[in-house]
Amino acid sequence: MSTRTGRKVGTPQGVVGTSPLRPDGIPKLQGRFEYAQDLAAEGMLWAATVRSPHARARIASIDIAPALAIGGVHACLTADDVPGRATFGLEHPDQPVLAAQEARFWGEPVAVVAAEDLDTARRAAAAIEVGYEPLEALTDPEEANRRDEVFRRMRIRRGDQSVRGAVVVEGEYEVGMQDQAPLGTEAGLAVPDGQGGVDLYATSQYVHVDQEQVVASLGLRPDQVRSHPTGIGGAFGAREDVNLHIHLCMLALHTGRPVKMVYRRSESFTGHVHRHPAWLRYRHEADRDGRLVRVEASVVLDGGAYASTTSAVLANACYFAVGPYTCDSVAVDGVGVRTNNPPCGAMRGFGAVQVCFGYESQMDRLAHALEMDPLTLREINALETGHPLATTGQVIQTPLPTVEVIKSLQAMPLPEAGPSDLPTELPGGSGLTSEPQHVTRGVGYALGIKNLGFSEGSDDYAQARVRITDSGAVVETAAIEVGQGLVTVLAQIARSALGISHVEVAHVDTSKIDSAGSTSASRQTQVSGGATLEAAQRLRERILGQFDGDVLDDEGVWRGDTLVTPWTALAAGDWEETVTFRHPPTTMTDDNGQGVAHADFAVAGHRAVVDVDVELGLVKVLRVDTAQDVGLALNPQSVRGQIEGGILQGVGLAVMEELVMGEGVILNPTFTDYLLPTILDAPEVEALLIEQEGSWGPYGAKGVGEPPTISSTAAVAAAIRAASGREIERVPVRPQDIALP
Amino acid sequence: MMKLRFASPEMLVDINEIPDLDYHRVDDDGTIRVGAVCRHADLERSSLLDTRQPTMAAAAPLVADPIVRMRGTLVGSVCHADPQGDWASVMTALDASIIAQGPNGRRSIAVRDFVLGPFQNALAFDEIAVEAVVPTPRGMPAGGYLKLERRVGDYATVGVAVAIDRVGSQVGRAGIALTAVGPATIAADAAAQKLTGRPLTADNIGEAAELAAEAAQPKSDHRGSADFKRQMVRVFTSRILTGLLRSEEEAA
Ligand SMILES: Cc1cc2nc3c(=O)[nH]c(=O)nc-3n(C[C@H](O)[C@H](O)[C@H](O)COP(=O)(O)OP(=O)(O)OC[C@H]3O[C@@H](n4cnc5c(N)ncnc54)[C@H](O)[C@@H]3O)c2cc1C
Secondary structure, three states, X not given: OOEOOOOOOOOOOOOOOOOOOOOOHHHHHHOXXXXXXXXXXXXXXXXXXXXXXXXXXXXXXXXXXXXXOOOOEEEEEOHHHOOOOOEEOOOOOOEEOOOOOEEOOOOOEEEEEEEOOHHHHHHHHHHOEEEEEEOOOOOXXXXXXXXXXXXXEEEEEEOXXXXXXXXXXXXXXXXXXXXXXXXXXXXXXXXXXXXXXXXXXXXXXXXXXXXXHHHHHHOOOHHHEEEEOXXXXXXXXXXOOOOOHHHXXXXXXXXXXXXXXXXXXXXXXXXXXXXXXXXXXXXXXXXXXXXXXXXXXXXXXXXXXXXXXXXXXXXXXXXXXXXXXXXXXXXXXXXXXXXXXXXXXXXXXXXXXXXXXXXXXXXXXXXXXXXXXXXXXXXXXXXXXXXXXXXXXXXXXXXXXXXXXXXXXXXOOOOOOOOOOOHXXXXXXXXXXXXXXXXXXXXXXXXXXXXXXXXXXXXXEEEEEEEEOOOOEEEEEOOOOOOOOHHHHHHHHHHHHHOOOOEEEEEOXXXXXXXXXXXXXXXXXXXXXXXXXXXXXXXXXHHHHHHOOOEEEOOEEEEOOEEEEEHHHXXXXXXXXXXXXXXXXXXXXXXXOOOOOOOOEEEEEEEEEEEEEOOOOEEEEEEEEEEEEEEOOXXXXXXXXXHHHHHHHHHHHHHOOOEOEEOOEEOOOOOOOOOOOOHHXXXXXXXXXXXXXXXXXXXXXXXXXXXXXXXXXXXXXXXXXXXXXXXXXXXXXXXXXXXXX | OOOOOOOOOOOOOOOOOOOOOOOEEEOOOOOEEEEOOOEHHHHHOOOOHHHHOHHHHHHHHHOOOHHHHHHOEHHHHHHHXXXXXXHHHHHHHOOOEEEEEEOOEEEEEEHHHHEEEOOEEOOOOOOEEEXXXXXXXXXXXXEEEEEEOOOOOOOOOEEEEEEEXXXXXXXXXXXXXXXXXXXXXXXXXXXHHHHOXXXXXXXXXXXXXXXXXXXXXXXXXXXEOHHHHHHHHHHHHHHHHHHHHHHHHHHO
């Protein structure tokens, strides 16, 4: 027994509110981190996928013989070889594992092969002869709507529908198809267990839902399929849906060998879902003081060929169609159509991004019509705690500092008048294109709001386990680290709750723990964080209770000044606690879209400063400053990382990121032609984190991943509008939209 | 080509190790010679080009991105004959030639005859290009290159190369060539013709810009509409020439 000598109860290292070094940071920087692409197993085969070259075609025949004739080819599987359920899907299993009679989008998988090496696999895939009979593709969303080819329709009616305002502005807006473009392409390894089961290691945001879908399509028992978290190079929504997962497991069980597959870049662009392109129509009516009295909106999203998460994305788009503003007379009609375009689904911001461009463009129009400062108009209408959400009528219960966001933006200093003398800071690529005399400056503002966590009555939960080990504790979870820093923040939460410094996070497979839900909807810090907090708190209480102690720290359990149970003794026990955390329940809305659909909300605002060469249509985004409602910044550096990255993705949608479609075909599925902002395109960012207690997340934390992406696009568009005088009714803003409107 | 698997050649000839091909130099008579393994970056950092060949100096930092510029070459780029390649139009505007060498010796091919079409050049199968030659200027060389990139490192949506040789207050020789607005690099000769043998004025600049826009054969694609590209040819030609006129007036 030792006695404490003057040392106070030490605050452990790396707790909540600090920014400890990420455990995966240095390995990633040094290239030592193992991504899914790096997986390997003894005796492994390589797989490749045969994809439809048509947006829509009848599959008359598939001849695999020429592929099987190639030396080193072990399997060629088609729809006929799917042992269980022929289809998969996150919300509705409507997507064929492999297309059978008909291919419904360009790039749809038709067959898969496994061979001794990658080149042979790709040659075999090319050798398979598929007899396609091209059919007329439905690629126009309006036409799909007319033909009632829809995944979901939404109708929201709130308040007196006859209200009219003195000032009316109308607008039509369009949002192009953005891609998540994760730098790591889809990759995975399936390893047969020799007893009819399989272990899957593949890129994912949600291993439990992958496992369920593999089980269904392979016709196996749940305990025969284990899906393992693996190293992920970015996700942004692209990894919620199954793509190569079922294929790999089929091939592994068919060949009895481990099978690996890695999509190439162009395949990645067709192999995952995209952000829904959107067509928005708005009518805002206000009184002369600028108070919104009525908002009407129509939202059309192109869901592409299969359901994926279109229903939920559409719901979000409609629920947030008015933005963070109050209004008591609202009508929103939404539709998610089915076409032969590539399937669309989850992407950071999930429906809230598209409508934000619409309603914020409208707010600027309204401010203009009222000759009012755009931020003042927003402040007059700001939605805050205690107000009903304009669409669903749900009264906001958690903190929502909309006015503080606006006031913070107002207070941020603007950069010096431009343009810069430095040629590299002028609009246009390398910056040697424009000259100062051709450049005008513009400033624009936008606010955005989004729900945190799953909505509409879904049972949203996460399980986490905290276990005492020799060196401290470990948090076990199946929640996926996609680069956002979950491995750091869960450890911080456990350190704070337990009062110890040494906590690690271990990702375990689906057989070892229940689901953590998806790493999406800005939810893991709140939900898996909530489970971790509760598990750690309970564990600490049980330990203290058992030893009648009052303090737990790195040395063990203390009672007063006496160490009653040293850590070694604790570690010898079987101390663990498993908790399933659920956030406050939500409900499905009624026929008028009314109800408590959401568990929590976050608001953020952005101010963009751009320089535009109007004659050339070139834009330089100089700054995007922001104020964001974060609840509590558990890890300020990670929060800023999310903010800067999210803003860059928002800038991408504003000025360059778009999958260009031609009759259902993606015309630019490469990084040469699909432009991602580089560090040279990155604006300066000043971020103000607004912290307020009261959310149900651990220590009051809110999810922070999506808000940076929601209104940054609209802010940049507004700034371009201010600089150029153009209407800017579409993002991405293309040079020709400015130069030749 | 190979990265995108458009080509999987059975044999590659690596010319990197051939000694003494990495030069670029200016002969006494003002002729500029660029060896086959002289990198874009060498030209970008060159102290020779600023005054003696401003069109090349303007283009060098606009090719691709810094990483590609460390490896890629001017001669390779012209051989590649990509309609979006920047050097082919710069060389065309300068009336440059490529020196080809094969078992039967050397021959010189004007760049405008060298680039036959998209990704096609005039080399025989047993020839390599060893040098690009920019002929002696007929006066004080002036000019510029402008390129519309949507992002750093992007291929040109539109590029315009303008090269003039000033003789006193007159334009002694003019060359204008266009990048990425046709199946191959386009020599806008009628536009250049408008400038030759007279002083630069706002009027003939406007006419030349119009003729250059007419010479373009752009297609609408994900980089922009045909109308927009044509308009950019007009604006670029006008901006480069107006800049030259301005510096002329400032010097006077
Ligand atoms: C990401 C990226 C961006 C780029 N962006 C641009 C851009 O914005 N603008 C631009 O102009 N270019 C761009 N390029 C192309 C780049 O400029 C290369 O320099 C150009 O493609 C030539 O490359 P190279 O000199 O290495 O020749 P290689 O790639 O080695 O050769 C290209 C072709 O020319 C032939 N060839 C090369 N040298 C000779 C020779 N001496 N004799 C006979 N044949 C020869 C080769 O056989 C081959 O067919 C880009 C390239 C990349 C990868």
